[in-house]
Amino acid sequence: MTRFNSVVTVNGITLWEEVPALGTVGIKEVARRAGVSPGTVSNVLNRPERVAAATRARVEEAIREMGFVRNGSAATLRAGQSRAIGLVVLDVGNPFFVAVARGVEDVVSDRDHAVILCNSGESPEREARNLRVLAEQRVRGLLITPTDEDLSRLDLLRERGVAVVLVDHFATGDVCSVAVDDVAGGNLAVAHLLDRGARRLAYVTGPLAIRQCADRRKGARRALRAAGLPARALEDIVVPEMNANGGGLAAEKLLAGDLPDAIFCANDLLALGVLRALSQAGVRVPDDVALIGYDDIEFSSAAAVPLSSIRQPTYQLGKIATELLLDECDDPGGHAHQQIMFQPELVVRESSR
Amino acid sequence: MTRFNSVVTVNGITLWEEVPALGTVGIKEVARRAGVSPGTVSNVLNRPERVAAATRARVEEAIREMGFVRNGSAATLRAGQSRAIGLVVLDVGNPFFVAVARGVEDVVSDRDHAVILCNSGESPEREARNLRVLAEQRVRGLLITPTDEDLSRLDLLRERGVAVVLVDHFATGDVCSVAVDDVAGGNLAVAHLLDRGARRLAYVTGPLAIRQCADRRKGARRALRAAGLPARALEDIVVPEMNANGGGLAAEKLLAGDLPDAIFCANDLLALGVLRALSQAGVRVPDDVALIGYDDIEFSSAAAVPLSSIRQPTYQLGKIATELLLDECDDPGGHAHQQIMFQPELVVRESSR
DNA sequence: AGGGCTTGTTGACACGTTTTAATTCAGTCG
DNA sequence: CGACTGAATTAAAACGTGTCAACAAGCCCT
Numbered sequence: 169m170t171r172f173n174s175v176v177t178v179n180g181i182t183l184w185e186e187v188p189a190l191g192t193v194g195i196k197e198v199a200r201r202a203g204v205s206p207g208t209v210s211n212v213l214n215r216p217e218r219v220a221a222a223t224r225a226r227v228e229e230a231i232r233e234m235g236f237v238r239n240g241s242a243a244t245l246r247a248g249q250s251r252a253i254g255l256v257v258l259d260v261g262n263p264f265f266v267a268v269a270r271g272v273e274d275v276v277s278d279r280d281h282a283v284i285l286c287n288s289g290e291s292p293e294r295e296a297r298n299l300r301v302l303a304e305q306r307v308r309g310l311l312i313t314p315t316d317e318d319l320s321r322l323d324l325l326r327e328r329g330v331a332v333v334l335v336d337h338f339a340t341g342d343v344c345s346v347a348v349d350d351v352a353g354g355n356l357a358v359a360h361l362l363d364r365g366a367r368r369l370a371y372v373t374g375p376l377a378i379r380q381c382a383d384r385r386k387g388a389r390r391a392l393r394a395a396g397l398p399a400r401a402l403e404d405i406v407v408p409e410m411n412a413n414g415g416g417l418a419a420e421k422l423l424a425g426d427l428p429d430a431i432f433c434a435n436d437l438l439a440l441g442v443l444r445a446l447s448q449a450g451v452r453v454p455d456d457v458a459l460i461g462y463d464d465i466e467f468s469s470a471a472a473v474p475l476s477s478i479r480q481p482t483y484q485l486g487k488i489a490t491e492l493l494l495d496e497c498d499d500p501g502g503h504a505h506q507q508i509m510f511q512p513e514l515v516v517r518e519s520s521r
Numbered sequence: 522m523t524r525f526n527s528v529v530t531v532n533g534i535t536l537w538e539e540v541p542a543l544g545t546v547g548i549k550e551v552a553r554r555a556g557v558s559p560g561t562v563s564n565v566l567n568r569p570e571r572v573a574a575a576t577r578a579r580v581e582e583a584i585r586e587m588g589f590v591r592n593g594s595a596a597t598l599r600a601g602q603s604r605a606i607g608l609v610v611l612d613v614g615n616p617f618f619v620a621v622a623r624g625v626e627d628v629v630s631d632r633d634h635a636v637i638l639c640n641s642g643e644s645p646e647r648e649a650r651n652l653r654v655l656a657e658q659r660v661r662g663l664l665i666t667p668t669d670e671d672l673s674r675l676d677l678l679r680e681r682g683v684a685v686v687l688v689d690h691f692a693t694g695d696v697c698s699v700a701v702d703d704v705a706g707g708n709l710a711v712a713h714l715l716d717r718g719a720r721r722l723a724y725v726t727g728p729l730a731i732r733q734c735a736d737r738r739k740g741a742r743r744a745l746r747a748a749g750l751p752a753r754a755l756e757d758i759v760v761p762e763m764n765a766n767g768g769g770l771a772a773e774k775l776l777a778g779d780l781p782d783a784i785f786c787a788n789d790l791l792a793l794g795v796l797r798a799l800s801q802a803g804v805r806v807p808d809d810v811a812l813i814g815y816d817d818i819e820f821s822s823a824a825a826v827p828l829s830s831i832r833q834p835t836y837q838l839g840k841i842a843t844e845l846l847l848d849e850c851d852d853p854g855g856h857a858h859q860q861i862m863f864q865p866e867l868v869v870r871e872s873s874r
Numbered sequence: 875a876g877g878g879c880t881t882g883t884t885g886a887c888a889c890g891t892t893t894t895a896a897t898t899c900a901g902t903c904g
Numbered sequence: 905c906g907a908c909t910g911a912a913t914t915a916a917a918a919c920g921t922g923t924c925a926a927c928a929a930g931c932c933c934t
Contacts, residue, residue: 548920559922560923594919598919600921
């Protein structure tokens with residue numbers, strides 16, 4: 169341990185004082201200053217009730233004076249796991265996930281844990297990279313919206329006893345999940361468009377390998393069937409990115425052919441992109457074509473034409489998922505896996521009136 | 522080290538095989554399997570060029586077979602610092618910071634590091650809590666948009682030799698910073714509104730303790746002066762939150778009195794909130810009142826009335842800041858602190874035409 | 875043949891914390 | 905007065921990795 173010696177003059181008497189280099193103040197130095205053993209300092213930090221009040225005060229004083237900051241990696245190494253959980257989302261730029269993350273963070277910080285937020289960007293490779301980092305960090309638990317149906321990538325963590333909760337992804341059996349019924353949401357959206365009189369529709373979506381996209385489509389088709397319409401009344405427009413840019417691309421495709429009566433977008437960012445592109449091309453919403461999005465993000469109501477949408481309980485989603493996760497972490501034995509399914513809600517605004 | 526013994530039957534012969542419990546595969550077990558010393562495995566992981574090709578192949582094989590995952594905390598403990606940097610932003614819900622975070626992440630993952638993203642929510646207390654966690658995690662460096670002018674909270678990290686770069690906050694002297702000229706931006710916005718004929722203006726902003734808010738105001742006043750108008754031609758409307766909600770609050774205040782000719786908002790979220798509230802009250806933008814925001818987020822162009830705004834090079838901001846930070850980390854001695862200042866750009870749309 | 879290289883590999887220790895069992899000590903009861 | 909109890913504290917042993925000095929082996933050159 170490197171040390172600096174400093175000269176201190178008190179009342180005319182010169183003292184040599186051993187001063188630890190900053191960043192070098194460990195539990196040992198604190199212990200020496202407080203005149204106790206390292207074990208006691210550790211107890212003050214982790215189980216203060218086991219330490220006599222006077223001793224505790226002395227130790228806390230020493231901690232303050234020396235600017236001691238506990239070394240998290242040492243604690244993690246010793247414990248075998250950290251006090252952090254991983255959160256892997258499909259797109260940090262999507263307000264849906266931002267809201268989920270808020271719910272997560274509120275619960276987690278109440279319980280004195282930390283969140284490591286990762287972005288898979290809908291790419292399985294990036295997802296795998298993120299999971300590796302989280303495994304290396306020995307996170308206690310994992311919240312993830314998987315990029316595809318293949319959950320085997322999660323085994324890297326699960327084999328090591330890390331609790332996992334799937335977010336916005338319904339699972340069966342041996343894992344917890346918290347989801348919103350996307351089939352119901354798709355049904356809601358398209359049933360509403362049909363009510364309004366639409367007969368030829370388009371579904372603007374990201375890759376159908378993304379379960380949310382596929383389920384919303386399934387619900388949409390169910391609504392068609394219920395109205396006695398054939399599946400071909402709904403044309404799929406698949407774009408690579410689920411953001412405003414992707415929406416622009418979809419609009420180009422739509423404008424190239426006969427416009428449908430109504431457009432259902434797999435999320436609001438796509439819908440905003442479609443709306444912008446259609447407006448620029450002189451198409452009026454909802455007069456020429458009705459439009460509905462999904463997620464009901466904050467911006468939808470402030471859009472050029474306030475956007476109809478399907479609202480999901482996002483904050484709740486993050487909150488419940490985290491509670492489930494931490495419960496499993498705290499009592500892995502007595503934990504029964506649960507699959508929770510929320511119901512979405514239709515919000516009608518100008519764009520489909 | 523706990524182990525499970527498993528019974529394996531091959532060709533009628535029963536073997537006892539020692540199998541490591543999962544999560545218990547360390548560098549030692551890999552070494553034994555590959556018939557080398559732990560030191561060599563470590564070398565394969567960290568300086569592969571020092572290991573003979575044949576040995577390396579054998580070790581890599583063993584790593585794959587046993588599903589070894591390096592224990593990050595042990596590595597961090599040994600090294601004294603982790604391969605992660607901290608990023609503390611004012612509001613994860615704000616697309617401005619999301620864009621910055623994207624720039625950061627791209628650089629960081631190229632250089633094989635990780636980002637720990639923290640949200641201070643503009644609260645100095647939460648900022649302090651975040652900094653403590655980052656200090657405990659022994660991050661290599663810190664990117665932060667401070668909540669206020671008091672940078673002493675950063676000493677917790679800086680004293681420990683952690684490199685710091687301020688993001689979107691101009692600093693002098695002994696620390697790197699990457700910022701956008703907010704005074705110029707405020708000037709640009711208000712000069713434009715004055716050009717358009719406005720004579721009585723309002724400035725909707727978050728707390729003026731936030732430097733960005735104060736600087737944009739300063740720029741706005743400079744524009745007034747240049748046009749020969751008194752400072753009182755610009756009324757400040759201060760709201761606690763810089764989001765759409767805050768914008769709604771500001772609009773209520775404005776509607777309670779005489780409406781000004783034009784409104785300058787300290788960011789686009791505020792502007793969207795103002796726009797929504799004004800529209801609901803029957804006020805037409807830009808006919809009754811002109812409106813301009815700040816940040817030029819993606820949604821601004823898709824707003825009810827496409828929003829004029831001040832565009833900042835957000836992605837660049839994150840990218841350059843991270844490069845600066847990692848350079849300082851890699852060569853703390855030969856590093857000269859830099860203050861980089863970008864210039865913002867005026868984007869005129871419907872709301873101030 | 876032997877000295878000086880280079881290249882590859884090895885042990886052993888250190889990093890800072892938590893935890894367990896062991897120890898001390900004051901007080902209480904028989 | 906000695907044995908016992910319980911509370912408070914301690915000493916020592918991990919946790920899994922990276923580093924570094926030391927060592928081995930093979931090679932070239934004189």
